[in-house]
Amino acid sequence: MPADRTFRNERLTYRLNIVAQQAITANDAIFLKETGCRIRDLRVLRLIDDAPGTTFAEIAKITGFERSLTSRIIQNLLGAGLIQRENSAEDARVFLLSTTQKGKDTRLVARQLSDRLEVILTDPLSVQELRAFNDILARLGSWVTSEDYRLALAGEIK
Template identity: 30%
Template sequence: MFDQFLTFKLDLIKSEMISQANVAYKSAYNLDVRLLRVLRLICDEPGITATSVSDQTLIEKTLLSKLLAALIERKLIRRTIHPEDARHFELWPTAAGTRVYKDSNELGMKLEHDMLSALSLREREQLDRITDKLVEAFRRSATIQDCCSRTAGVD
């Protein structure tokens, strides 16, 4: 009965897609989807802070710390002390990280295309529009909830 719920179906799709992607990424780069997700964000937003990475990737800070350490150890990213607040670090891609980012994006696009091959081009475009719409709605809702929770009890 639970398989009638959208959340279950989405979780099943996500789990299978990540599982297949992990096999390909580990073989090609010895990295998994989470490490690549973090690397990609750092490459897209050089100088980003760990807090922003956590917020945007939805990865809990303790796990993120381990992922960042692994990327630093592999010399795919580097960190510098934030110039405005020494309690924070800025995260930067290295040349090797940038190469992995570009190469893995090409592989990722191919993997996604193959995994969604059961859908027609029109259906994939519709799926993109629908998921973008839902993501935006949930982000707006979260922003409103955050705003309301910060002002709760304030007269």
């Protein structure tokens, strides 16, 4: 059997990135067709729905998207009637974002679609492998966002 050429680099971060990007690319058109939104738009919608009253700056920070991209996504969500904004009582220059009922409905459709697509994505894994994989990802996620990880990196960079 020929060697798998999916990964031309053995680095873990590279492989994780390739798997994620391939899945996102394959699924993006499906989400657009079924919800009218791209995956990154739905991520922002979900963040706003999870934290009503969040601001543009908070969304840009959490997503890591460039400010111009974040602005376009928010404008698209506003234009589609999926979110609304109101001025902050403390600072009129700040807009507080929240989802509309249409946005909540779109999020629900996207969640159901995401659940179905994730089943397809993880089809090659057994139930035990999927559970272990999710546990490992959770541990890695906690690690790379921890102060200990930052300190470990700082020790390497000296």
